[in-house]
Amino acid sequence: MIPINREYLLDIMKQLIDTPSPVSYSEQIMPLMEALAKNLGYELTYDRKHTAYITLDGEDNSHTICVGAHLDTLGLIVRHINADGTIATRNLGGINYANLEGESVTVITRENQTFTGLLACTSHSTHVFDDARTLIRDENTVIITLDEPITCAQDVRRLGIEHGDIIWLEPHFQVTKSGYVKSRFIDDKAAVAAVFAGLDYLKQNQLKPHYRTILAFPMFEEIGHGGAVVPDEAESYVALDIGLIGPDYNSDEFTISICAKDNYTPYDRALTTHLIKLAKAEKIRYCVDIFYRYGTDASAALRSGNNLYAAAFGMACYGSHGMERCHVSAIENTARLFISYLLDPIF
Numbered sequence: 182m183i184p185i186n187r188e189y190l191l192d193i194m195k196q197l198i199d200t201p202s203p204v205s206y207s208e209q210i211m212p213l214m215e216a217l218a219k220n221l222g223y224e225l226t227y228d229r230k231h232t233a234y235i236t237l238d239g240e241d242n243s244h245t246i247c248v249g250a251h252l253d254t255l256g257l258i259v260r261h262i263n264a265d266g267t268i269a270t271r272n273l274g275g276i277n278y279a280n281l282e283g284e285s286v287t288v289i290t291r292e293n294q295t296f297t298g299l300l301a302c303t304s305h306s307t308h309v310f311d312d313a314r315t316l317i318r319d320e321n322t323v324i325i326t327l328d329e330p331i332t333c334a335q336d337v338r339r340l341g342i343e344h345g346d347i348i349w350l351e352p353h354f355q356v357t358k359s360g361y362v363k364s365r366f367i368d369d370k371a372a373v374a375a376v377f378a379g380l381d382y383l384k385q386n387q388l389k390p391h392y393r394t395i396l397a398f399p400m401f402e403e404i405g406h407g408g409a410v411v412p413d414e415a416e417s418y419v420a421l422d423i424g425l426i427g428p429d430y431n432s433d434e435f436t437i438s439i440c441a442k443d444n445y446t447p448y449d450r451a452l453t454t455h456l457i458k459l460a461k462a463e464k465i466r467y468c469v470d471i472f473y474r475y476g477t478d479a480s481a482a483l484r485s486g487n488n489l490y491a492a493a494f495g496m497a498c499y500g501s502h503g504m505e506r507c508h509v510s511a512i513e514n515t516a517r518l519f520i521s522y523l524l525d526p527i528f
Contacts, residue, residue, distance in 0.1 A: 182464060183520055185378050185513040191356060193217060194374035194512070198366050201289065201349035203256020204273040204403050207231045208293065210252050214398065221380050230410055232399045235380075237523075239393040246526050247395045247415035247489075248519065249478045250372040251402030251422070254365070255502060257348035259288065260320070262338065266331035267324040268298070270348060274403030278318040280503040285351040286325060290341045298327040300350075353504065360509045361434070367505040372421035372495050373398060375516040382520055390523040399478055408478025409485040417452060417490040419522060420477035421515060423505075424470060424497035431468035432497035434507045437514045440493040442471040445480040452492040455527040456518065463521050465514045467494075494518060 196217070202210035214233055215225050225233045233252070255274040262268055268288070284300045303322050304310035316322055325348065331337055354364040362371070376396060383389070395415055399407030402422075411418055424430070424438020432438040439456050441448060453469075460467040479491040496511035 183382065183517045185516050186381055187509060187513060189381055190374050190378040190512060190516065191362075191509065193377045194362070194371055195354050197370040197373055198352045198354045198364050201287065201347075202252050202254055202400070203347050203349055204253045204401060206256070206289065206347045207252070207400050214252070217377060221377070221384055223380070228410055230399070230401065232397055232407070232410065234398070234412070235396040237390050237394040237396070239390045241391060242393040244392040244416055245395060245412070245414040246392050247397055247411055247418045248376070248522070249397040249399060249408055249418060249420050250376050251369045251400070251407050251478055252373060252398045253400045253403050253407065254368070254370070255403055256350065257286070259342065259344050259346040259348065261344065262334045262342070263324065264334055266333050266337050267326050268337065268342070269324055270320055272320060275502050277502055278320060278323045281323060281350070282318055287349045288325070288327070288342055289347045289349060290343070291346065292341055294341050296327055296329060296340060296342065298325045300324075301326055356509065361506055362509055362512070363504065363506045365504060367498050367507055368423045368501055369402065369421070369495075371507065371512045372423070372515060375421065375512050375519055378513070378516040379519045379523070382516070383523070388524065390526070392526055394523055397478070402478050402481070405476060406481055406485075408481040411482045411487045411489065415489065417492070417526070418479045418482045418487070419452070419491070420479035420493040421519060422477045422493055422495045423501060424495055425472055425475060425501060426497050426499045429473070430470045432470060434497060434499055435466055435511055436497045437465055437467040437494055437511060437518060438497045439467055439469050440472060440477070441469050443476045443480050443493070444473060445476055446483055448479065448492045449490040452490045452527060456492055456494055456522065459521040459525060460518055463517050465518055467514075
């Protein structure tokens with residue numbers, strides 16, 4: 182079995198998760214990515230969608246493959262500053278407001294000033310409101326109250342906060358003694374960490390991918406168009422993204438989920454079958470599933486008309502789009518399958 186440096190993997194994952202990058206907000210995560218890439222001897226390039234790329238020379242450069250793991254996370258955006266100084270929000274991605282109540286947040290202005298606050302329901306106390314337990318939590322009933330002496334909308338605007346500012350959720354990253362990782366944004370920063378663990382393995386063993394490889398790190402996956410633009414020379418796109426856990430699925434928190442179909446399309450049969458073969462050869466705990474309310478950058482690439490073979494896999498994650506959990510062994514196995522694919526790709 183391919184050895185993975187667990188300490189390195191978890192350190193990279195914590196750095197990524199603790200750095201804000203809600204959909205479209207790349208100002209903090211990209212300097213971190215540049216530093217992480219530089220430590221392994223690589224440089225980032227970018228396209229106009231702020232997708233970061235690392236390009237790896239192959240043993241055979243006659244073909245080019247692409248592997249993507251998205252950097253954007255769920256978040257919120259300032260929708261309106263209410264008369265009493267509370268802030269109404271819009272969703273960036275598939276947020277479930279029901280699991281946000283009581284969360285600490287940071288509002289990031291266009292001048293990169295930051296202000297912390299609390300996400301609260303308008304009926305915030307059972308001592309005060311009859312409907313505190315029953316009111317549906319959504320964007321009309323969940324507001325932000327800033328950790329500042331605010332009494333009106335003008336007080337908020339004096340801080341430099343305006344419509345369209347980004348709101349980041351506190352992730353609460355932790356690793357238990359038994360190896361469970363609990364945090365917001367395991368989707369998809371665990372997969373990005375798995376990519377770096379794979380690059381570390383290649384460096385330590387002086388290995389090259391079989392074919393020229395482009396690693397893509399999009400910023401718009403959570404709203405469906407992260408993989409819409411793919412470098413012209415790429416012949417395939419494999420998305421590293423979370424698997425799901427539920428009644429219709431075979432996965433659990435120790436398992437790699439190989440996606441046969443998402444909410445848009447079946448994935449390429451030959452490429453998916455090849456990933457299954459590689460998982461078996463590496464003795465990786467895996468399953469094959471189809472997903473209903475789920476899509477990846479690989480299917481976004483197909484929807485946009487790119488001429489590609491597409492596939493997807495990644496660690497199965499409990500509680501997706503909330504406080505998520507998976508076992509570190511599943512992230513390590515994601516790195517192993519990523520390495521196996523780079524060394525033995527197929528179109």
